[in-house]
Amino acid sequence: MNVYDVLKERGYIAQATHEEEIRALLAKENVTFYVGFDPTADSLHVGHFLGMMVMAHMQRAGHRPICLIGGGTGTVGDPSGRTDMRQMLTDEIIEHNCNCFKKQMQHFIDFSDGKALIVNNGEWLRKLNYIDLLRDVGPYFSVNRMLAAECYKQRMEKGLTFLEFNYMVMQAYDFMELNRRYNCKMEMGGDDQWSNIIAGVELLRRKYERPAYGLTFTLLTTSEGKKMGKTAKGALWLDPDKTSPYEFYQYWRNVGDTDVKKCLSLLTFLPMDEVNRLGSFEGQKINEAKRVLAYEVTKMVHGEQEAKKAQEAAEAVFGGQGILDNVPSLEVSKKALGGRLLDILVQKKIFASKGEGKRLIQQNGLSLNNEKVSDIDRILNESDFADGFCMLKKGKKKYYRIILLDE
RNA sequence: GGGUAGGUGCCCGAGUGGUUAAAGGGAACAGACUGUAAAUCUGUCACCGUGAGGUUACGAUGGUUCGAAUCCAUCCCUGCCCA
Known part of the structure; x- marks a missing residue:
């Protein structure tokens, strides 16, 4: 051909x-x-x-x-x-x-x-x-x-x-x-x-x-004509230090239904038969196609291993089961315990400012270990950690694993 | 060089002395609904503070004023017209 x-x-x-x-x-x-x-x-x-x-x-x-x-x-x-x-x-x-x-x-x-x-x-x-x-x-x-x-x-x-x-x-x-x-x-x-x-x-x-x-x-645009590849932080970079493989994977996992087929065809080498098959899925089933898309694109950019890790992490977090090792994480030292969660997260750059963090909490957008954090003055305690970890969810789909350090 | 219109928050754009942290829209974020989708509805959207309140902000610098994004001066930048 x-x-x-x-x-x-x-x-x-x-x-x-x-x-x-x-x-x-x-x-x-x-x-x-x-x-x-x-x-x-x-x-x-x-x-x-x-x-x-x-x-x-x-x-x-x-x-x-x-x-x-x-x-x-x-x-x-x-x-x-x-x-x-x-x-x-x-x-x-x-x-x-x-x-x-x-x-x-x-x-x-x-x-x-x-x-x-x-x-x-x-x-x-x-x-x-x-x-x-x-x-x-x-x-x-x-x-x-x-x-x-x-x-x-x-x-x-x-x-x-x-x-x-x-x-x-x-x-x-x-x-x-x-x-x-x-x-x-x-x-x-x-x-x-x-x-x-x-x-x-x-x-x-x-x-x-x-x-x-x-x-x-063709320029990569969404079905609405907007440029694709924009994240809250700016562009979707190929450099893993600027956009982590996990974030990268998530971007593709979350494309709109109407853009899945186009992305599969433009951004992967999957044969067109397969692209057409996956692209024809409707309703909930199209998630299967998005999963393939995200995996394939991530694999090409970051390698098979990173793609697997990203997929595992995403599925552990969203599916509720699986290995959480590769979920984006941040480390908190034991010394910080007893301090306000809000302040710690601002310091760790999870929140751009205290105002933003407060807003999020007030709007019910933050959970710790699956429990909504409703108190702005919520203190982070050792009891929040099980086996040295706890899970933080910011907004609808940003997850972070907090790792407790001894130091 | 002359004339003229401008420079406002992430972007567009209203505002021409106090009630303006600044209308409206878009983007973004959160909540509800869902399928980690879209659409829709609701809310938020400078910073610090639980709050009262405070701080910073309308091109830059000075000035007038009890008080300025709004008035004046100078400067910088841009469009348009003329040379």
């Missing part, structure tokens, strides 16, 4: 510059393609993960992915679809973030034997000379058309700086450079990158009259 059809069937493809040609090209030869990632944080998140999935599918089909890390573009900031300007990052931070990205990418893409490449556009962008650049690619861009691009629409109201306006040029330049160096013929990216991708495709076609293609993949 042609990868293009696989991608299409699984729902990845949003837009393509030359649908039939791309399909034919992918059937005919091993194509080098690239996806760019700007190092805006020190970890990839779920949105990037979707890109990884696309690349992995392509790689399995024999094509060669290039992960382009935006050490150069990251210094400018992509204005696409944003209402505000990105914060300027320092060179050190960008450097650090690039390294973090590289490490994480190894989990999803096979870089052995040149089967995939990872490059940083800082390598060439940072050396560019302004006049040379202008003369080199400037003539192939129409400002009129750039201004009309969808990605700047929101910015036309709030203001767009020249700095950011150039982002598109840089991205197009990247494609050209990768084409020169690696015979890269296709650029892929999230659908919000469409304008930027076309810019590169057109640059190559106009300047060199070379075939170049662009393809965008």
Whole structure:
């Protein structure tokens, strides 16, 4: 089966510059393609993960992915679809973030034997000379058309700086450079990158009259059109230190019914038969599908062992039975006993402030060992612990195991 | 550079001297209902305090005033129009 059809069937493809040609090209030869990632944080998140999935599918089909890390573009900031300007990052931070990205990418893409490449556009962008650049690619861009691009629409109201306006040029330049160096013929990216991708495709076609293609993949959104992968704390990170495997698992375990099928198809490698089967479950039964989804995605990101642990913990806590060892925990020293539970939890950062904690207690949102805590001044005593542990429940579904330390 | 409209809490946005910790909406959080779902309803949503109350907050800094998000001055930032 042609990868293009696989991608299409699984729902990845949003837009393509030359649908039939791309399909034919992918059937005919091993194509080098690239996806760019700007190092805006020190970890990839779920949105990037979707890109990884696309690349992995392509790689399995024999094509060669290039992960382009935006050490150069990251210094400018992509204005696409944003209402505000990105914060300027320092060179050190960008450097650090690039390294973090590289490490994480190894989990999803096979870089052995040149089967995939990872490059940083800082390598060439940072050396560019302004006049040379202008003369080199400037003539192939129409400002009129750039201004009309969808990605700047929101910015036309709030203001767009020249700095950011150039982002598109840089991205197009990247494609050209990768084409020169690696015979890269296709650029892929999230659908919000469409304008930027076309810019590169057109640059190559106009300047060199070379075939170049662009393809965008669906953005991960809920059935209501909201971005997926947002937690109360922000993004759903792939770095276990920023989002624990348990939290990660829980996120997927809790997706809305209407999004389960889409997630299975986009974020796992389960065969489509299975995706369709699981996705067709209704009512309570769909929980079975969510369980598979959460496990599969967690396994890919954090490994089988962590996925199992997360699943065990979740099921122990929500199912009432099982091993509680892997439930998120916090440690309390014996010295703290006799103090208010509220104060201890604020100190342990379970509550952002005392006010928040009080509110939660007053609203009946806190339980200790399955008993509602109704008294704000509830004291934490040794008798609350059995075998050195006690269970705390915050809100509807956040569980913590409190471990009593001797010290 | 000139003119003009603005900068309010996580976001949008009302408020033009005291009754404003600041309407309304969204987001978020909690409760009920459920299936660890969605929808719905109810409540909460600056910080400290059990409470009374206190503290901090309306771009920044100074000032007028018994009292300012609201008035004045200077500065910074943004949109639009003109150059």
